[in-house]
Amino acid sequence: MFSHPEVATQPPVALITGANAGIGQVTAIELAKKGIHVVLATRSEQSTQPLLKQIRQMTQSPESARWLPLDLADLDSVRACAQSFLALNLPVRYLINNAGVAGARGLTKQGFEWAFGVNHLGHFLLTRLLFERLKQTPEARVVTVASRAHLLAFNGLNWAALQRPTQSLTTAKEYGVSKLANILFSAELGRQLIGTGVSAYSVHPGVVATSLWRHVPKFFLPVLKMRPMLNAEQGARTTLHCVLDAPQTETGLYYADARVQSPSKIAQDSELARHLWEKSMQWTAAYAQ
Numbered sequence: 001m002f003s004h005p006e007v008a009t010q011p012p013v014a015l016i017t018g019a020n021a022g023i024g025q026v027t028a029i030e031l032a033k034k035g036i037h038v039v040l041a042t043r044s045e046q047s048t049q050p051l052l053k054q055i056r057q058m059t060q061s062p063e064s065a066r067w068l069p070l071d072l073a074d075l076d077s078v079r080a081c082a083q084s085f086l087a088l089n090l091p092v093r094y095l096i097n098n099a100g101v102a103g104a105r106g107l108t109k110q111g112f113e114w115a116f117g118v119n120h121l122g123h124f125l126l127t128r129l130l131f132e133r134l135k136q137t138p139e140a141r142v143v144t145v146a147s148r149a150h151l152l153a154f155n156g157l158n159w160a161a162l163q164r165p166t167q168s169l170t171t172a173k174e175y176g177v178s179k180l181a182n183i184l185f186s187a188e189l190g191r192q193l194i195g196t197g198v199s200a201y202s203v204h205p206g207v208v209a210t211s212l213w214r215h216v217p218k219f220f221l222p223v224l225k226m227r228p229m230l231n232a233e234q235g236a237r238t239t240l241h242c243v244l245d246a247p248q249t250e251t252g253l254y255y256a257d258a259r260v261q262s263p264s265k266i267a268q269d270s271e272l273a274r275h276l277w278e279k280s281m282q283w284t285a286a287y288a289q
């Protein structure tokens with residue numbers, strides 16, 4: 001168990017990526033209301049300050065929330081974020097891999113397709129670097145926000161394309177691939193963590209009116225809006241269910257509408273999940289020391 005002498009008396013800790021906006025912001029507020037210490041890992045302190053202030057006022061405690069810099073498009077930044085977290089000497093009861101991007105194009109700093117690099121590989125490295133701390137924390141959970149958009153990745157993973165700039169016109173295909181990777185990662189994480197007391201969940205939050213869609217080409221927006229979108233509070237519901245209520249024994253599964261659902265057949269391919277895990281281990285090896 002985690003040896004810090006104050007653990008028994010400390011509030012549980014949640015590390016939430018992309019907590020300055022949308023679903024992540026609501027998740028942070030709701031967890032802070034429950035007395036959970038929230039660590040907000042985001043790209044910009046300035047954009048996170050209003051939330052930090054809100055949570056500290058709401059809880060009447062300056063200790064209830066803190067900020068850590070994290071740019072998932074840069075594995076150096078991911079490593080620095082994990083090191084800063086580990087240096088706080090806190091347990092990590094909940095790691096919430098929430099941040100995500102849609103509609104952006106190009107390559108991340110280390111040469112991965114943008115959506116794959118940010119949505120999957122950055123979170124893979126963050127989780128990898130926190131692996132031991134997670135195992136040392138009783139009943140720890142890793143919740144990864146995926147998407148039903150993984151259905152767009154019906155051809156599975158093209159390994160070469162993951163290291164090429166975004167090709168598709170709408171970027172929907174690459175987004176779908178990154179979200180398929182989220183589900184495969186969470187399923188394999190569940191298998192890797194069997195017997196450690198840590199459980200893993202992947203989530204489809206619904207189609208939610210957030211700033212996620214700001215970079216998506218305008219002609220694609222009517223497709224998204226064919227049905228009324230959820231608000232961010234509704235969008236955080238399944239994440240919160242996985243953090244607070246889902247049974248620990250349901251590890252590695254995919255949730256939507258706050259219950260277990262079946263993702264696509266490819267997303268249930270354990271061989272593919274294992275292969276993605278091994279590739280991701282290789283790709284992040286230089287940053288995992």
Ligand SMILES: NC(=O)c1ccc[n+]([C@@H]2O[C@H](COP(=O)([O-])OP(=O)(O)OC[C@H]3O[C@@H](n4cnc5c(N)ncnc54)[C@H](OP(=O)(O)O)[C@@H]3O)[C@@H](O)[C@H]2O)c1
Pocket residue numbers: 017018019020021022023024042043044047070071072073098099100101118145146147148204205206207208209210211212213
């Ligand atoms: N909205 C939906 O309909 C929907 C549907 C299915 C799944 N999801 C998933 O839900 C999650 C949350 O999205 P949301 O809808 O709440 O969107 P959002 O309001 O745009 O929030 C996305 C968060 O990710 C952060 N982010 C983007 N690129 C990043 C990077 N390189 N490094 C670190 N953080 C980065 C953003 O930070 P900045 O503010 O700095 O950009 C923001 O905090 C995502 O994983 C998304 O794929 C959303």
